[in-house]
Amino acid sequence: MGNASNQPVRTLLTNATLIDCVQPKAVANAAVLIENGRIREIRTDGSTPAAEGATRIDLRGAYLMPGLWDVHIHPDYYLPHEMPLADQVTLFGHRLMAALTESGITGLRCAGAHHYMDVAWKRAFDSGQYVGPRLFASGHFLTTTGGHFLTSGHALECDSPYGFVKAIREQIKNGVDHIKLNLSGGILGPAWDLHRHSFLLQDELKAAFEICHLREFKVMAHATNPEAVKNAIRLGAHSVEHGYILDDECIELFLKHDTWYVPTLAISHLTPDQANNDWEQRWVKQRNMAHALCCRADAASDVHRDGFAKALKAGVKMALGSDIRPLKDAALLELGLWVRDGATPWQALVAATRNGAAVCGVGDELGTIEVGKLADLIVVGGNPLEDIQNVRQLKLVLKDGVVVSDKRA
Template sequence: MSAMTNDRLVLTNANVIDCVGERPIVGGSVVIERGRIGEVLDGSRSPDLRHADVIDLDGMYLLPGLWDVHIHPDYLAGVSAVDQTIAFGHRLMEALTEAGVVAVRCAGAAHFMDVAWKRAFEAGQYVGPRVFAAGHFLTTTGGHFLTSGHALECDGPYGFVRAIREQIKNGVDHIKLNLTGGIMGPPWDRHWHSFLLDDELEAAFAICRARGFPVMAHATNPAAVKAAVRLGAHSIEHGYMMDAECVDQLRERDSWYVPTLAISHLTPEQASDPWEKRWVEQRNLSVDLCERADKAAAEHREWFQRALAAGVRMALGSDIRPLKEAALLELGLWVKDGATPRQALLAATRDAAGLCGVGAALGTIEPGKLADLIVVAADPLQDITNLRTLRLVFKEGRLVADHRAGARQVD
């Protein structure tokens, strides 16, 4: 296809997975005008092709672009802030063009590099995914994630309040608050450990409520999950250990749950498909960390399944790198753990946009919404790994990646 010359784009002859209806719209067409979806037509109706660029999708599958709502930059020890920021931008752009990830929510980044790239992409200086920024990962002295370089140690109620105000001043969208340890960390950092005192928790949540900033809560054990939900956390991240009361409270209070299955599931003992095995080989985690993940996996899986069955609001976040592989791996793990391909896909599109507060504008294929779309060659509702057959990526109706045979590089 030559460069688009009109404000109107029509995608024809597609199987449209709109993430609204249960089944694809066979032989459908989508009309895009000035970056927004104008019409979604089934095969019985023909679109107006006048004054439009037209792409015949030849029966391929058109769907909303993917989201990953728990990401971090790479951990680059000894690398300058400038070079880390540049590398993060490249990883974000790769995720958009090579995996169809149209939006990400950051869960902690040093030097406000997530804010920097959010602004660069919004200004049109570079083409990348939408970024919802957190700034630093806020933990305690002797807390979690310290070796990453992305954590900021805080102590005492005012220590947390001041750090949160600093994040807000620097342009974040939400606050990442660490309540507990994790699977990946030193021996004194375990996921059943809780880190914050009650007065620290109360103060941190109070200032977020006062300033209107949602809390993204790293909570990995039942006490921490319930404390975060009680205090008004917008989302619970990980939830490796929960109980029935946690699930009930998540559902009753309409809190989001982002399970990040990859953290406990991607080990040599558990990897089962070629992509997982390749990732595990390249990641080369220590034996100790693999053992910790293996021991946590069954319980993590159980609470993921129980939350899914209970109707808890859930969205897809990976917490792994590289970003161009992360969401695809997490989608596969959702299905492996019992989600249907449609449930997994909704978690990575409609529900992820809803978690980020932009569900009215993004996440489904409906008239009036922004046209952040992807095209894949095979049906992901039959096999979720078909999302790897990426052919086209659109951001606000602009073609930003074309992987069809013989296609020219998109400018």
């Protein structure tokens, strides 16, 4: 990298209160030197690194932390007749960029997108055409005929072992990072799409997982009841999404197989009867979900919360994913729900930083503030370890050490 004279590009952040997401504490009077997009030096003894030619930014005591991650997202759902495809692709990119600049979400993992629009935007961001978050693409999610969430446009309906194998090979050919399999139903959907129902036959499951393992592609498994969760874990899923109903054996299997769990609390929790702060109430009003679906969510909420709390207490590896939109609000709402359901602010922050990067396979490069890592960082005005909602007080966003959003007065 470097500039024309081969001088390193340096930025020095001073007077930071550092939350590195390695140690559960905030350290005052820290300084961080960034060089050519990476963290070069961290000082926590009150001294400042020598940094000739660096751009200096005085954070005045504000909280410096890793950028946030949301590891279960979808583009907005539009039926093809409602909006032309080109407009949908453009809008998706706009919403991805807004998540980065408006909320400090520096990493996103897609859980289903039609026409490979997530692959297209990933390439656009990676090539530097646009400034956006780090994006991990799934392409379509795969389910059965009469499977889950067909109205989204993101689903491919597959049947028979070879039907799944062919669809997975198509996803791989089109440049996805992981394979999203919907093994069961959901909370929000038509009467035949129920989260207590599993959809794939054993030979379909085995074939789908076998081809993923042969091609070394991670499986992101939508699994919402104990049977589906256990099948996913035993067959080698990288992550289990939702887990609305978990029994004790599910928890044991998560631990035994070291499988990731992404609980997406927002799906069962964000209804008019459950929203309990201004942000949640505003979101629920704007979402305007059908009454019957609100009833389904309310009915599922307690069991979902209890399973989440049990997994957390047991030490299951967990990362934060929202499964709602708009993306700039989604992860922030999900963070609040984690804490409401019994996570400490520290556990929620780790899930949305270090663990988000890890579930996407880039934990050695991102997710914490450590020397040598890429400088995807945010600065917030209040201490999120005291109140998780302080992540909303966004001041600065840096990606690869470059300021991409500055909200300081």
